[in-house]
Amino acid sequence: MEPGLPVHHSRKYCLSVGLVLLVVSVLIPTLTSKADTTDAAASLLSLVRVDVSGPITDIPLPIHSDLVDGQGIPYVLAIASAEQLQRCGCAYTVLDTAPAGTRYLLAASRDPRERREAGTVANVLYDDGFRIIVRSAPDLTAALSRLGLSPRPLSPVPLPFASPPAPARAAPGIAPNPRIQAMLDKVTEKSLSDSISGLSGLTEVVVGGEAYTITTRNTASGVPIEKATQYVYEQLNALGLTASYHSWSSTAYAGRNVIGELPGVSKPSEVILLVAHLDSINDRTDDPTDPAPGADDDGSGCAALLMAATILKDYRFERTIRFVFTTGEENGLLGSAVYAKKLKDEGQNVLDVVNLDMVAYSTQASPIQNLHTRIPQNPGYQADLAIATLFVEVVNTYGLSESLVPVILKESNDQGDQYSFWENDFPSIMVIEDDNNFNPNYHCKSNMDDLQYLNMAYEAAHTKASLGTVAHLAGLVNNTPTPAGSYLLLLQDQ
Template sequence: MTIVRFDLGNTSGNDDEPGLARRDALRTLTAAATGAGAAWTRLGDTLLVTGAPAQLERTGAGRAPAERVEVPTARLHLVIQNGRQFQQAHPEVPVLVDRGRYLVVDLDPAEAGRIVEPVERHLPCFGVRPLPADTVVFEQRPLAPARTRAVAEPHVAAVSRDAFEADLRTLAALRTRHSTSTEFRTALDWARDVLSALGWATRIQTVALPGGDTQNLIAERPGTGGDGRAVLVTAHLDSINVREGTAGPAPGADDNGSGAAGVLAVARALQDHRGSRDLRLILFGGEEQGLFGSRHYVAELDPAELGRIHAVVNMDMIAGRNTPSPTVLLEGAAVSQAVLEELAAAAQAHTGLTVQTSLLPFNSDHVPFIDGGVPAVLTIEGADGANDRIHTAGDTLEHIDSGLALEILRMNVAYLVQALGQA
């Protein structure tokens, strides 16, 4: 078998006519590959097609320039999430496609299961799996022309840059927010005071960890009735330093001070909004050790409570600019499709974000909800795997792009106003 790679542009361009032409060409090539009986995998504007020479000829003949790659199909693997840490740990592994969060690599199948390195022996920084066939790993959505974007909804306009930046400074000023540290509890108590002052009812949930415990902070405001369902906004509060361990500094400005400060920004922007559905905010502990906080939270819900959850919007790393244009990845699963589409529509109507979407959920606090059958979507900076500062002492405020964070927050708030329903 031979692999052919079609590159039809970059994954961060705007929605101009050339961009539309690229998308049309990708659809044509994908359909041609299917018709020829070849296997295909798409990553944004890159299409990999695997098949016999005759199948590849029928796929690409006269349609687009192509690069042939002679790698056995069984050696093709997809690296998900922290691409840069994978490359740092395994510089000997050839990278065939680099899309930040996703890498396609040439790797012996016997080695693939042995190289996923754990964080504190619990959670890997990246996942490695055989390259999925006939799959869109991620898709890039058209960017709405500025002239068609909606007039700012009042609660969207209420998202405050000053408050977001002040909250993020408070969180990143702590030496660490490791899940079992006293500094983590300091951050949790501070966030609880902020939410209580905004009128939210709060409670603490204790979560067992190997070698100790941590906490989740849950804040809730009831709706006015409606269908009795709840909308959740979540982020993890903890940070980690994988190079130096618990003794090393872990400011975690982007991962995940940005998401935690984002939850507080949502609380402020929707302080005076009353929808028909409950609004619940959660800051999780133990994410970096293996999604312990979110797994515990979901496990503690009985089936009726789990079924009451209308949607979950999770924020994990929303302030690292890794692409030329401000980009957000919306990651969910089939159960999340409706929420994902509504978030994408909110981004187009209220922001200038380039939107990427994926139905391959991995390694953040939306996953336990999806596993429980709940529609949940991760909102994360585009090409987050290209950010090599996370999980180190270098994840500091000087690398934060507040403008990107504010755009992602505006998208989320616009969606939340709709999802909460009318009072």
């Protein structure tokens, strides 16, 4: 989806940020609103920005999002009463004051012109240099999308921060596993490119026994997204995985995610998720049925998942692996938000989430790729970093370092489905191409987002690194490859 802003702090820059924060915190009390103590004000809540200087759990306010602004400064959005703000003893900036229950949208764009144009469809409460904040209203998500912004709803409930930091299971210095090497060797550029070709409508696919061309995977496209989700379901089913749909709905959109499950043999309740979004979007048109090939965004991630599922199904793992294809991502991370909340509500033990979103565009000789974690001040950061560290070790251990140069960014990037998992406190990373060599055809802004512009060696390296990461996370059981059907017998034995 949309890249975060590159944040590469030098020591000097950190110092200057510290000075700015000091000055801002001195000035801010004069900017904040005076508490209103009348009864009418009792049901009013303020949306405030609080800059982050230490652990965000030290901020005594209900935190609804942690973010990094356009200048690279981490902050949180909190929703609080006048009394809570008075008691908090922290520097804050009031962005809005409204009745309890007021919903907000965040909409990101690196283009200041697009953020300014948002003012033509909504009252912009705040622009942080990367994203704007507006009060939610019917049809506003679609209107902001049409202007080229990437909207998402602000969580109506505070972030949980419930679980203790996950143990760093990904111990440094993994040993190369020849059987995992054999898995990686099965990844081919041809198979990946065939897969992207079908998903992006360059070639026909077979859905429900009939040939079909997927011209768009826009969540609001009707038949096309129905066929695309059915296609993925049938692919997963044909591999012998347990395929299922997860239907979701929000105010303005509805859809279904597709999930394929490979049950773990000894710790089946411990779950590893490999995620990509199946839906696509074309910013140049208002008609959701117009072509939106989405070859890179995110056909590339979906093809990697299908390839990984095809290879991993022949092995047994301690933990359960789920391949999750979401929809509604381009309309505000909608499908993943409902799915992640469902996992949280059900108390599912999701240990790690790896989200692949745009992994096939690079024009660099040594292709950089970004691994996104939450900000270090978030208590979940260490768990995200453990996944990202393992990913880097897989790249180094399995000879992928000439094809991928990983760079870890710690920005709580809210422009991909990993954010939905972070909102529910699940350790997660986003794997994405380099922010500074970003696909110009993203959302069809320049050319259509077609296969011809992709770097398939880069796509294959991403697929191998992700597959290897998941194999290490899930715990390969020391056994020879078995057909997927054998899992049932093995499960009954244990």
